[in-house]
Amino acid sequence: MTSCAKCGACSVVCPVYRITGQEAHTARGKIHLTQIPELPGKGVAFEDIFSKCLLCGACSAVCPRGIDVCREVVQARSAFPAVYGAHGYKKYLARKALAHPELLAPLRVLGRAGADFVSRYLPEESGLRLRLALFKQEVEEAPAQQDAVVSAGPPQKEMLTFFPGCTGRYLFPEIVTSCQFVAASLGHALHVPDGLSCCGLAALSAGDKREAQNCARKNITILEQSSGPVLISCASCYAHLRRYRELFEDDSVWRIRAETLVARLVELSCFLDRHLPQGRANQESGKKLRVYYHDPCHFRYGLEGMKIVTEPRKVLGRNPDLELLELPGGPECCGQGGLFHIGAPEISLLIRDALAAKVLALAPDVITSTCSGCLMQWRLAIEASGMPVKVLHLAELLRAVTK
Numbered sequence: 001m002t003s004c005a006k007c008g009a010c011s012v013v014c015p016v017y018r019i020t021g022q023e024a025h026t027a028r029g030k031i032h033l034t035q036i037p038e039l040p041g042k043g044v045a046f047e048d049i050f051s052k053c054l055l056c057g058a059c060s061a062v063c064p065r066g067i068d069v070c071r072e073v074v075q076a077r078s079a080f081p082a083v084y085g086a087h088g089y090k091k092y093l094a095r096k097a098l099a100h101p102e103l104l105a106p107l108r109v110l111g112r113a114g115a116d117f118v119s120r121y122l123p124e125e126s127g128l129r130l131r132l133a134l135f136k137q138e139v140e141e142a143p144a145q146q147d148a149v150v151s152a153g154p155p156q157k158e159m160l161t162f163f164p165g166c167t168g169r170y171l172f173p174e175i176v177t178s179c180q181f182v183a184a185s186l187g188h189a190l191h192v193p194d195g196l197s198c199c200g201l202a203a204l205s206a207g208d209k210r211e212a213q214n215c216a217r218k219n220i221t222i223l224e225q226s227s228g229p230v231l232i233s234c235a236s237c238y239a240h241l242r243r244y245r246e247l248f249e250d251d252s253v254w255r256i257r258a259e260t261l262v263a264r265l266v267e268l269s270c271f272l273d274r275h276l277p278q279g280r281a282n283q284e285s286g287k288k289l290r291v292y293y294h295d296p297c298h299f300r301y302g303l304e305g306m307k308i309v310t311e312p313r314k315v316l317g318r319n320p321d322l323e324l325l326e327l328p329g330g331p332e333c334c335g336q337g338g339l340f341h342i343g344a345p346e347i348s349l350l351i352r353d354a355l356a357a358k359v360l361a362l363a364p365d366v367i368t369s370t371c372s373g374c375l376m377q378w379r380l381a382i383e384a385s386g387m388p389v390k391v392l393h394l395a396e397l398l399r400a401v402t403k
């Protein structure tokens with residue numbers, strides 16, 4: 001690893017450090033700890049420090065030495081036991097649920113039905129309480145006739161393979177049907193192959209490279225059965241699938257298969273930026289819908305072609321019925337961080353609510369994003385605020401404003 005200059009640039013941008021003020025939570029602090037020979041992999045305090053990282057990449061984006069901090073944190077976590085850090089057992093269970101994503105759909109039903117009852121018995125700071133509260137929000141049911149939505153547009157030119165991610169597929173199927181609707185309006189049909197696994201990001205973030213490789217192998221094998229572009233609607237899944245090559249650094253056969261898949265990946269807002277024409281105004285009143293676009297950290301700080309910030313804004317800007325809002329100080333992390341919001345709910349809540357206060361001051365009608373995790377966090381933030389603001393995936397918003 002390139003040595004740390006101890007310049008402190010990473011401290012200024014770290015969302016966790018802004019809340020805790022603890023040097024150990026900065027990238028500089030963590031890197032220093034990994035370099036003390038008798039410390040790495042030893043002790044609850046060490047595990048706790050390394051669990052308090054969103055893996056947002058803000059530090060690496062400003063680091064003059066170009067240190068890949070997320071990689072270092074994941075590497076350190078790989079030496080930890082399966083259950084580590086505060087609320088470690090909840091994170092472990094969440095990871096195991098993601099390893100069997102078909103279980104998420106029943107959880108969604110259970111969560112919505114039982115959230116009020118169960119949450120009464122959970123402590124205020126419980127990550128599980130946050131998760132159950134998510135399901136209290138009424139969500140649109142998936143249309144029974146998905147094919148009817150697909151065939152609603154003009155004659156389809158091309159069948160695209162579609163990777164919706166676990167949340168889109170099992171928790172919020174309206175994201176999938178909205179993507180199908182928007183793609184159909186552009187003459188494309190979307191096909192979701194059977195047997196797709198979780199992308200594996202949750203496993204890798206916890207330091208479980210073997211589980212992450214298992215997920216990657218399953219997805220590569222399934223997606224190899226089709227050809228052409230693979231469209232991805234979730235920012236976290238896209239960012240992680242782009243990094244499949246790195247998972248197989250020591251396995252030349254799987255690395256080549258991963259590289260072949262990576263070359264086929266297309267992120268949704270980039271796809272729409274390429275294909276979506278300028279829209280017509282539909283609002284007779286001339287009133288515009290005020291929209292705040294939330295940048296997923298994966299795309300704000302992304303390397304290797306993963307910096308995707310202008311495309312979603314250009315897509316939204318083509319609709320004359322939408323007014324795009326921006327924070328004066330620029331975009332900020334929402335504090336979700338994959339399973340971070342379960343492992344460190346008190347920090348996650350403070351980051352979330354600080355951002356929500358700034359965004360709500362803009363008086364948005366809609367908050368949109370392409371990251372399923374960020375959208376979950378925003379749904380909880382809006383529910384907590386009691387404000388009448390909708391939280392929609394980009395495809396859901398485009399579908400809603402398409403007449």
Ligand code: SF4
Pocket residue numbers: 013014015016017025026027052053054055056057058059060069070
């Ligand atoms: S990845 Fe994000 S949360 Fe983790 S140390 Fe870097 S800036 Fe802080």
Ligand code: SF4
Pocket residue numbers: 003004005006007008009010011027028031059062063064065066067
């Ligand atoms: S920005 Fe990079 S070099 Fe500077 S203190 Fe942080 S990790 Fe070290």
